[in-house]
Amino acid sequence: MKRLFIILLVVMISMASCVIKEKEMAKESRSSAFQPEPLGDDWSRSLVGEWEGSGESNAGEGKGRTKIELGLNGQFLIMKGEAEIAEITPEQRQYLKETMHATDEDIAKFQGSTFKELQIRTIDPKTGEIVGYLFDSMRCIARGTGRREGNKEIMEWQWFAQGQGALSTRITEKVSDDKFIITEKYTMPDGSIMEDKGEMIRKK
Numbered sequence: 001m002k003r004l005f006i007i008l009l010v011v012m013i014s015m016a017s018c019v020i021k022e023k024e025m026a027k028e029s030r031s032s033a034f035q036p037e038p039l040g041d042d043w044s045r046s047l048v049g050e051w052e053g054s055g056e057s058n059a060g061e062g063k064g065r066t067k068i069e070l071g072l073n074g075q076f077l078i079m080k081g082e083a084e085i086a087e088i089t090p091e092q093r094q095y096l097k098e099t100m101h102a103t104d105e106d107i108a109k110f111q112g113s114t115f116k117e118l119q120i121r122t123i124d125p126k127t128g129e130i131v132g133y134l135f136d137s138m139r140c141i142a143r144g145t146g147r148r149e150g151n152k153e154i155m156e157w158q159w160f161a162q163g164q165g166a167l168s169t170r171i172t173e174k175v176s177d178d179k180f181i182i183t184e185k186y187t188m189p190d191g192s193i194m195e196d197k198g199e200m201i202r203k204k
Contacts, residue, residue, distance in 0.1 A: 182200065
């Protein structure tokens with residue numbers, strides 16, 4: 001009888017402990033839903049800084065700079081980048097004319113300008129999914145969702161406005177805290193494919 005009493009007591013204590021834990025988890029869930037903690041994952045924090053990079057695509061080859069910082073009380077990564085096209089090969093020029101319907105005047109203007117881009121990203125506190133928006137100086141807008149797999153971040157982008165109808169997949173591979181390799185494959189509205197590849201090196 002005494003043994004039965006002890007067993008019942010242990011069960012009651014365990015049940016009470018579970019109830020307390022559930023209440024604490026519910027309280028924590030409500031708290032984080034109201035005011036999430038700032039982004040503190042290693043990946044997000046490792047991106048903060050100033051970067052320089054080079055890359056090539058069907059549109060041309062160039063060099064660029066990106067500044068990444070935590071903004072809005074640390075809830076978002078804000079990425080501001082700019083790049084200049086250093087060279088457009090005959091093959092790239094042909095691609096721009098045939099696929100992008102660019103004129104010689106368009107290409108000259110594109111090569112002589114500074115391309116700028118703004119990205120804003122965060123992590124959905126409920127799902128853990130990466131969500132972001134992208135805006136660039138060609139009046140393209142994109143909404144992206146993604147995930148991380150080991151040392152890679154995979155983002156799927158859907159393009160609007162000037163880029164209406166395009167889809168792209170961007171893979172960012174972390175080589176070290178000071179180096180990232182980026183590849184992106186675009187599927188254009190007409191079904192043609194455009195690819196970018198490049199690397200980013202930390203300067204600060």
